[in-house]
Amino acid sequence: MGPHHPSTHGVFRMMVTLDGETVVKLKPVFGYLHRNHEKIGENTTYLASMPYTDRLDYFCSMTNNWAYALAVEQLAGLPVPERAEYLRVILAELTRLLNHTCLAGFLLQDTGASGTPLMYAFREREKILDLFESLSGSRMMCNYQRFGGCRIDATPEWLAAARQLVNGYNAFLDEYEELITGNEILMARTQNVGVLSPALAVNAGITGPMLRASGVDYDLRKVDGYGYYPRFEFRIPLGDHGDTYDRYMVRMLEMRESIGILRQALDRIPEGPVMDPKAKIRGFKPKPGEHYGRIEGPKGEIGFYLISDGTANPYRYRVRPPSLINLTILEDLCLGHTLADAVIILGSIDIVLGEVDR
Amino acid sequence: MSASVSVLLPPLAAGQVGDSALLERLPLMARDLLTAGLSEPWRWLANSLITIGAVIVIFASLFALLTLVERKVLGRVQNRPGPNRTGWGGILQPLADGIKMLTKEDIVPRSADRLLHFLAPVTLLALSVITFAVIPYGRHLVPVELDAAVLYFFAAGAATELAIFMAGWSSHNKYSLLAAMRALAQLISYELPLLLAFVPVIMLAGSLSTTAIVAAQGGWLWNFIPQWHVLTPPGFAGFVIFMVAALAESNRSPFDLPEAESELIAGHLTEYSGFKYALFFMAEYFGMCALSGMAVTLFLGGWQAPLPVLEFVPSYLWFAAKLLLVLLGFIWIRATFPRLRIDQLTRLAWKFLVPLALINLGTAAFWSLTHDWAGPMQLVRWGGVSLAPSSDVRRPRPGHQRGIAPRTYRYA
Amino acid sequence: MLGSGLIQGLAVTAKNFVKSFHDPARLVTVEYPEQKTKLPENYRNFPFLVYDGDQAIDGLRCVACKICEAECPPQCIYIIPDRDEKGRPTKKPKVFDLDISVCMSCQICVEVCPFDAIKMDQHFEIATAERFNALLLHREDLAKSDAYFHTLHPTEAAQVDAVLAEAKRRTEAKARPAAPAAVPATPTAPAAPAAKPPEPPPPAV
Numbered sequence: 001m002g003p004h005h006p007s008t009h010g011v012f013r014m015m016v017t018l019d020g021e022t023v024v025k026l027k028p029v030f031g032y033l034h035r036n037h038e039k040i041g042e043n044t045t046y047l048a049s050m051p052y053t054d055r056l057d058y059f060c061s062m063t064n065n066w067a068y069a070l071a072v073e074q075l076a077g078l079p080v081p082e083r084a085e086y087l088r089v090i091l092a093e094l095t096r097l098l099n100h101t102c103l104a105g106f107l108l109q110d111t112g113a114s115g116t117p118l119m120y121a122f123r124e125r126e127k128i129l130d131l132f133e134s135l136s137g138s139r140m141m142c143n144y145q146r147f148g149g150c151r152i153d154a155t156p157e158w159l160a161a162a163r164q165l166v167n168g169y170n171a172f173l174d175e176y177e178e179l180i181t182g183n184e185i186l187m188a189r190t191q192n193v194g195v196l197s198p199a200l201a202v203n204a205g206i207t208g209p210m211l212r213a214s215g216v217d218y219d220l221r222k223v224d225g226y227g228y229y230p231r232f233e234f235r236i237p238l239g240d241h242g243d244t245y246d247r248y249m250v251r252m253l254e255m256r257e258s259i260g261i262l263r264q265a266l267d268r269i270p271e272g273p274v275m276d277p278k279a280k281i282r283g284f285k286p287k288p289g290e291h292y293g294r295i296e297g298p299k300g301e302i303g304f305y306l307i308s309d310g311t312a313n314p315y316r317y318r319v320r321p322p323s324l325i326n327l328t329i330l331e332d333l334c335l336g337h338t339l340a341d342a343v344i345i346l347g348s349i350d351i352v353l354g355e356v357d358r
Numbered sequence: 359m360s361a362s363v364s365v366l367l368p369p370l371a372a373g374q375v376g377d378s379a380l381l382e383r384l385p386l387m388a389r390d391l392l393t394a395g396l397s398e399p400w401r402w403l404a405n406s407l408i409t410i411g412a413v414i415v416i417f418a419s420l421f422a423l424l425t426l427v428e429r430k431v432l433g434r435v436q437n438r439p440g441p442n443r444t445g446w447g448g449i450l451q452p453l454a455d456g457i458k459m460l461t462k463e464d465i466v467p468r469s470a471d472r473l474l475h476f477l478a479p480v481t482l483l484a485l486s487v488i489t490f491a492v493i494p495y496g497r498h499l500v501p502v503e504l505d506a507a508v509l510y511f512f513a514a515g516a517a518t519e520l521a522i523f524m525a526g527w528s529s530h531n532k533y534s535l536l537a538a539m540r541a542l543a544q545l546i547s548y549e550l551p552l553l554l555a556f557v558p559v560i561m562l563a564g565s566l567s568t569t570a571i572v573a574a575q576g577g578w579l580w581n582f583i584p585q586w587h588v589l590t591p592p593g594f595a596g597f598v599i600f601m602v603a604a605l606a607e608s609n610r611s612p613f614d615l616p617e618a619e620s621e622l623i624a625g626h627l628t629e630y631s632g633f634k635y636a637l638f639f640m641a642e643y644f645g646m647c648a649l650s651g652m653a654v655t656l657f658l659g660g661w662q663a664p665l666p667v668l669e670f671v672p673s674y675l676w677f678a679a680k681l682l683l684v685l686l687g688f689i690w691i692r693a694t695f696p697r698l699r700i701d702q703l704t705r706l707a708w709k710f711l712v713p714l715a716l717i718n719l720g721t722a723a724f725w726s727l728t729h730d731w732a733g734p735m736q737l738v739r740w741g742g743v744s745l746a747p748s749s750d751v752r753r754p755r756p757g758h759q760r761g762i763a764p765r766t767y768r769y770a
Numbered sequence: 771m772l773g774s775g776l777i778q779g780l781a782v783t784a785k786n787f788v789k790s791f792h793d794p795a796r797l798v799t800v801e802y803p804e805q806k807t808k809l810p811e812n813y814r815n816f817p818f819l820v821y822d823g824d825q826a827i828d829g830l831r832c833v834a835c836k837i838c839e840a841e842c843p844p845q846c847i848y849i850i851p852d853r854d855e856k857g858r859p860t861k862k863p864k865v866f867d868l869d870i871s872v873c874m875s876c877q878i879c880v881e882v883c884p885f886d887a888i889k890m891d892q893h894f895e896i897a898t899a900e901r902f903n904a905l906l907l908h909r910e911d912l913a914k915s916d917a918y919f920h921t922l923h924p925t926e927a928a929q930v931d932a933v934l935a936e937a938k939r940r941t942e943a944k945a946r947p948a949a950p951a952a953v954p955a956t957p958t959a960p961a962a963p964a965a966k967p968p969e970p971p972p973p974a975v
Binding site for chain 2: 339
């Protein structure tokens with residue numbers, strides 16, 4: 001299947017061997033979207049890599065920005081103002097809502113639901129994208145975080161708009177779940193399909209909602225406590241079966257927790273600058289050293305490993321993409337299931353080819 | 359099929375209002391006027407051709423309308439306006455689609471079986487069109503009067519899957535072949551519940567002729583409840599089974615496995631383009647219209663008006679209204695449900711629908727045998743037929759229901 | 771009960787169908803060429819060069835320092851500084867080309883520019899039938915007035931004006947005690963590349 005196929009979420013190819021409709025062998029082929037991301041990162045300045053991180057996982061540019069900014073800040077020892085940290089949490093959780101909403105839509109599109117759930121998901125996604133646009137100037141390629149803060153401050157009107165969106169989001173989720181979560185066809189299609197055992201998940205380095213759907217309690221927001229996450233109260237939903245339905249439901253429940261975080265953050269956001277006054281835009285040269293900075297992206301652990309040799313360009317620039325690493329176990333999940341299941345298993349892994357191939 | 363076209367008009371039923379009768383017979387009168395000058399064998403031929411032409415033209419325009427309505431309704435369900443750029447509010451969209459389809463290049467893959475590749479859409483369309491012959495569209499409007507009309511209808515309808523298999527096989531494409539195999543599995547699974555679902559109707563009506571079945575649904579209980587088969591317990595169960603099986607037979611969502619866009623790209627249509635693709639599309643909608651028309655005939659009282667006071671509306675308009683209602687139901691279901699998997703699809707047919715239809719058969723027998731029970735026995739009669747299907751619905755199905763249930767989640 | 775989830779779903783779609791006729795929240799489509807949403811002030815799409823006064827080319831704030839050329843991530847800017855007859859730099863660009871088929875509107879040139887000379891445009895209807903020359907913008911195409919900038923980004927323009935006024939005031943304050951022929955000082959970048967970066971290859975035309 002692929003690279004030209006409606007359900008491979010981009011240019012992804014699966015070499016599938018079928019016995020009737022049952023998958024007996026499946027080899028994923030990556031690389032159709034390879035564009036030298038890491039090498040470009042080594043040949044440009046630290047700042048110039050920031051817009052390229054938008055293009056890794058183009059649904060989650062805000063969290064990619066944050067992960068990269070976090071890695072550079074920790075490498076260079078830059079402080080971040082309080083308001084910027086709050087803004088980052090707000091934007092990261094909005095991104096999580098955006099990503100999980102889209103995933104739910106795409107997954108149901110893969111099960112053949114004629115676009116209705118997808119359209120509802122995109123209706124809400126547009127509202128979040130509008131927020132991103134009015135804050136950062138671009139809907140998907142936000143390029144918003146900077147080393148030592150955020151590029152532009154959020155106006156009170158923006159915060160009010162964000163609050164309005166957050167307050168309306170539960171109603172959307174309720175309607176969406178009413179539409180599809182209780183649907184017997186969906187349950188029959190997704191339950192016990194593509195079961196991922198906790199042991200395999202841990203061994204394969206799976207992160208994010210996929211890992212938590214298998215029942216492993218591992219969320220970097222709790223484990224690392226980066227940013228201001230320890231200041232917020234939220235719970236980590238866990239699945240018991242590790243199948244496609246659990247992966248879908250864990251994301252639905254995570255969205256409700258994200259709404260809680262957003263409410264707390266919007267209530268408590270302080271006034272103040274959003275950029276560290278000592279942060280330099282031009283001529284940024286961190287001291288020699290190396291660092292790995294990671295955050296909990298919507299798809300899993302997104303991390304950047306940087307080695308600095310004291311010049312304006314990183315000596316080594318390495319991305320840990322959650323999509324690629326979560327995708328590596330595709331064959332284990334699909335064997336023994338039918339072709340139709342392979343499609344929804346792929347959908348439930350939640351990949352973005354921009355990040356898989358880089 | 360040695361069928362004779364009904365050129366003889368039945369005499370006017372007693373007690374009919376003059377106006378209504380005139381409207382009822384208007385299409386036939388127009389036809390007779392056109393062919394009045396011809397001598398007998400030619401007149402018969404001309405009458406037949408006009409009937410065939412009228413059916414094809416009406417259903418072709420219904421197809422055009424339906425594609426537009428479907429896209430509009432899907433759009434509205436999905437909170438968008440649907441096609442609205444061609445003509446007034448998008449009314450010319452089918453025309454634009456038609457022109458686009460006709461002017462597109464017709465591509466035949468090099469490794470395809472050229473003859474079968476060409477024949478498949480033609481066969482499919484022909485088989486879909488001939489099913490229209492036996493549906494009574496109005497009080498006097500039946501293209502062909504057949505004693506075994508229902509059997510003829512399903513025999514012709516079942517053959518359409520053969521054409522889909524032809525298309526899938528001849529395309530020489532792995533997606534098309536998978537689709538063809540799915541289509542065959544689907545046909546064999548769903549033909550049985552489809553046939554078993556309307557047997558109760560035949561038992562109640564006592565005839566295989568569509569005209570007789572519609573006539574049996576005439577009249578009103580206490581002058582306001584129509585005597586349609588769908589309003590009797592076995593008829594209702596039959597209607598539900600019939601509609602599920604009809605969805606599967608016409609390859610509509612949630613049973614659109616042969617086309618399964620997210621899995622098989624376009625299934626058996628993958629290698630078709632241009633006008634051949636349009637023919638497939640047309641045949642699919644014709645099949646859907648025919649099955650809906652049959653559902654209306656068998657269960658929803660055909661052309662009968664729902665209330666005595668509404669009888670002044672010509673019967674063919676009632677038929678059209680009911681047909682559109684059923685078709686809207688098809689679209690509504692498409693807008694809502696995800697697709698089943700092939701094993702679940704066949705399991706649903708063999709382990710759920712067929713037993714249910716068989717139980718329904720027994721219920722129907724009981725219902726028609728006890729039609730003269732009265733008083734408290736009426737309660738026994740209703741109770742018996744209402745409880746019978748639950749023995750299938752509540753039956754544990756190994757494999758199918760394993761662990762399929764809403765879940766609760768824990769938090770760390 | 772088996773099927774209750776299906777019926778619930780049907781109810782939701784029916785509700786949405788009906789509501790899409792009277793509830794604007796359920797029919798969110800903006801029919802683009804006829805209707806347009808208001809662009810947010812921060813919206814950005816391709817840079818342009820700001821000029822002061824009436825003369826588009828002479829009034830350019832750009833001094834051809836080539837910082838943006840060096841910092842541009844996809845390297846879509848190409849600058850040749852202008853020189854007078856004696857070969858001295860006139861602090862004006864002779865060539866300022868921007869290949870918008872390469873540009874990704876990341877705004878980094880705007881951020882690194884010490885002279886507030888390059889700003890982000892909001893004009894997005896740039897479809898053209900010509901792939902090469904029409905998408906390579908020269909300094910004549912890029913030059914847009916300060917007033918235009920004020921209409922696009924009023925908040926940012928006000929900040930820029932404040933910064934420029936401050937710079938001017940400081941220049942005048944500095945110029946008064948010093949010799950009148952002092953070089954116009956600007957809040958220059960401390961890290962303006964001393965060594966010239968390698969010339970990027972000229973954009974393929």
